[in-house]
Amino acid sequence: MRKEFCRYIFPAMFSFMLTGIYSIVDGIFVGNAVGDNGLAAINIVWPLAALIISLGTGIGMGTSVIVSLNRGAGNEKKAKQAEGNAFFLILVGTLVLALALGLLHSFLLRIMGAEGIIFTYCRQYIQVLLWGSIAQISATALLPLIRNHGASIFAMIAMALGCITNIALDWVFVFELSLGIRGAAFATVCGQILTLALCIGFFAKKSRRDVIHYLKPNSGLIRSILKVGASPFGLTYLPSITIIFMNLQTLKYGGTPAVSAYAILAYILSFMELLIQGISDGSQPLLSLSRGGGKIKELKTYRKWMFLLALGFGAVSGIVTVALKDQIPVLFGGSQEAAVYIADSALPIGIALLLYGFSKPAISYFYAINQTTPSSIMVYGEVALTVGLIYLLPLALGLMGVWYTMPLVQLLLSLIGLFFLKRQPIQDLPKISEQVTEA
Secondary structure, three states, rough: OOHHHHHHHHHHHHHHHHHHHHHHHHHHHHHHHOOHHHHHHHHHHHHHHHHHHHHHHHHHHHHHHHHHHHHHHOHHHHHHHHHHHHHHHHHHHHHHHHHHHHHHHHHHHHOOOOHHHHHHHHHHHHHHHHHOOOHHHHHHHHHHHHHHHOOHHHHHHHHEEEEEEHHHHHHHHHOOOOOHHHHHHHHHHHHHHEEEEEEHHOOOOOOEEEEEHHOOOOOOHHHHHHHHHHHHHHHHHHHHHHHHHHHHHHHHHHHHHHHHHHHHHHHHHHHHHHHHHHHHHOOOOOOHHHHHOOHHHHHHHHHHHHHHHHHHHHHHHHHHHHHHOHHHHHHHHHOOOHHHHHHHHHHHHHHHHHHHHHHHHHHHHHHOHHHHHHHHHHHHHHHHHHHHHHHHHHHHHHHHHHHHHHHHHHHHHHHHHHHHHHOOOOHHHHOOOOOOOOO
16 A cells, blocks of 8 residues: 555655746746746736636546546446546636636736736736646646546656746746746746647547547536535635735735735745645545545545645745745845845744645545535635635734734634544545446
């Protein structure tokens, strides 16, 4: 079991680590080429950009769970039907999202606080991403399905090559061609196109082409995929909603340098979240297969290993963030004022990272075993808690109240997750719904 766990977990972790690295590299290039305004612009526009990635994650992980549950239960035909329906959802989802954002992005950016040169930078970034949305959504959705085939190494390579391409093109587009923030967006899209090409090549092999026979939409399966996928979608996207409120409150209590400081910190938070997500997503096929097959002992073991590994990385990342608080702003080209804010916020950010090690894997565990109610409560409850606390705490603590909102929210989420884990022991889990497993 340990060998199987490592075979799934570490390629997924490495893949997400690379994604985090090229996200940070984007920030380094933009920060050094454009300055605080560029960093602030990417942070403000990110909730719109994240919709593209999150849609792919929701479809891919929702499908992956349904496929694994059916394979664990011995229902291969239903598993293939679910996989085929994922391709249908990718196409429809891309068309709807690209059209909606194409029409509304300017309006939404102004609501989120973009003005003047920052608004211009935001539009430049999102318009490029919209043109490449089909590649981003498809690549993000197909990678979990590839891992579900036991090809974690291939998924890692596909993601890694996309990341390396993005980093190389960041240098070319941002500095050599002086395209600024638009160049960073072009580099991101090009990296995703390469990853998508490799994913298509994977499914084009003769042994996997039979998925094309199951493209016909199945309403029951689509409902199941969307029901499960709502949690990974929210887990990936809703932190971006948090960014909106963080931006507004940091701007109110600290001005543009505080927004720039949070933009830099958001890269650190995102990187560590991605590492922990790699642990969770890498565990998902094993958790779902064990759940579908009724293998209680295996499910308990995989769950324990997932939490221990995630908590370890959360603790290390928190300590490193606090220890390097003076070096972080230098790396990103932040101003002296931003550096002061980063030093002040390092401790609450470090505590939040530690708590990520429990709250995020708990959410992933619940949807991996088809317990969508606890996962949805935690995912969407995070937004409600954040919105309430981010306006209440600063009334007493000023900008420090904004920073301490993050660890307090994660503490409350961890307590909620612990409650659900205690309330529903593994041996008492109900049978998998017939809608999921019936042929």
